[in-house]
Amino acid sequence: MYLRISRLGVPVVHRSDYQFRIGKAAKLREGTDVTLIACGVLVPRALDAAAQLAGQGIQARVLNMATIRPIDRDAIVAAAAETGAIVTAEEHTVYGGLGSAVAEVVTQTHPVPMRILGIPGLFAPTGSAEFLLEHFGLTADNIAKAAIELLG
Numbered sequence: 001m002y003l004r005i006s007r008l009g010v011p012v013v014h015r016s017d018y019q020f021r022i023g024k025a026a027k028l029r030e031g032t033d034v035t036l037i038a039c040g041v042l043v044p045r046a047l048d049a050a051a052q053l054a055g056q057g058i059q060a061r062v063l064n065m066a067t068i069r070p071i072d073r074d075a076i077v078a079a080a081a082e083t084g085a086i087v088t089a090e091e092h093t094v095y096g097g098l099g100s101a102v103a104e105v106v107t108q109t110h111p112v113p114m115r116i117l118g119i120p121g122l123f124a125p126t127g128s129a130e131f132l133l134e135h136f137g138l139t140a141d142n143i144a145k146a147a148i149e150l151l152g
Contacts, residue, residue, distance in 0.1 A: 008129045011044045013064065023070035031061030034147045035079035035086045039065050039098050041133070042089040042117075048140035053147055060147060071101045073109075080110035085150040087115045089143050091133065094118040115146040 013028055028043070029050050038046035043064045050060035061083055063075055079086055086106060088099040099116030106112060119136050127135065 008041050010041050013043050013047060020066065022067050023072055024067075025072040025075035026064040026066070027061065027075070028064055029060065029062040031059040032083055033059045033085070034151060035061040035063060035083045036089065036143060036147065037063045037065050037076070037079070037086060037098065037102055038089040038143075039068070040091050041129075042091055042138060042143075045138065045140045046089055046143055049143035049147065052140060052144040056148070058147065058151065065098060065102070068098055068101050071105065073105050076102055076105040077109045080106050080112045083112075085113045085147070087117065087143060087146045087150065089117040089138060091138065092118050093121060095121055113150045115150055117143060117146060 014026060018026065025037070028047060031050065034053070036046040036050055046062050050062050053060045061079060063079065065072065065075075086102060088102050090098040092098065094100070094116050097118060099118055103114055103116065106114060117138060124132055125135065133139065
């Protein structure tokens with residue numbers, strides 16, 4: 001088992017009655033145009049991106065995929081089928097993480113356009129967690145931009 005605990009403070013994104021379940025995504029926002037799937041500190045940024053997109057008439061579903069393995073295949077397949085495009089965002093390398101796991105499900109079940117946002121395969125510079133997220137473009141603005149690019 002691997003557990004990542006961020007150094008950043010993270011806003012509460014779930015209602016008080018939320019019950020965490022291993023292997024189950026939490027749908028935080030409904031949407032029909034694109035799905036934003038995030039984990040950890042990128043979840044609030046995905047919600048902010050969805051709010052930005054709504055201002056442009058784009059309805060983005062937001063899923064908090066708190067567990068990568070097991071992954072919620074049903075939520076991913078439904079997202080692909082119902083929204084037709086997926087952007088993943090994670091505070092992790094783009095290799096072997098959330099984006100890869102989602103892409104594996106998508107390609108096997110319901111292929112749709114995807115963007116995987118994360119840390120490219122290189123060593124990160126030294127800096128604060130906030131600096132590093134900004135440095136690698138893991139911001140609400142860039143999540144929204146990736147969604148817009150997918151939608152053409």
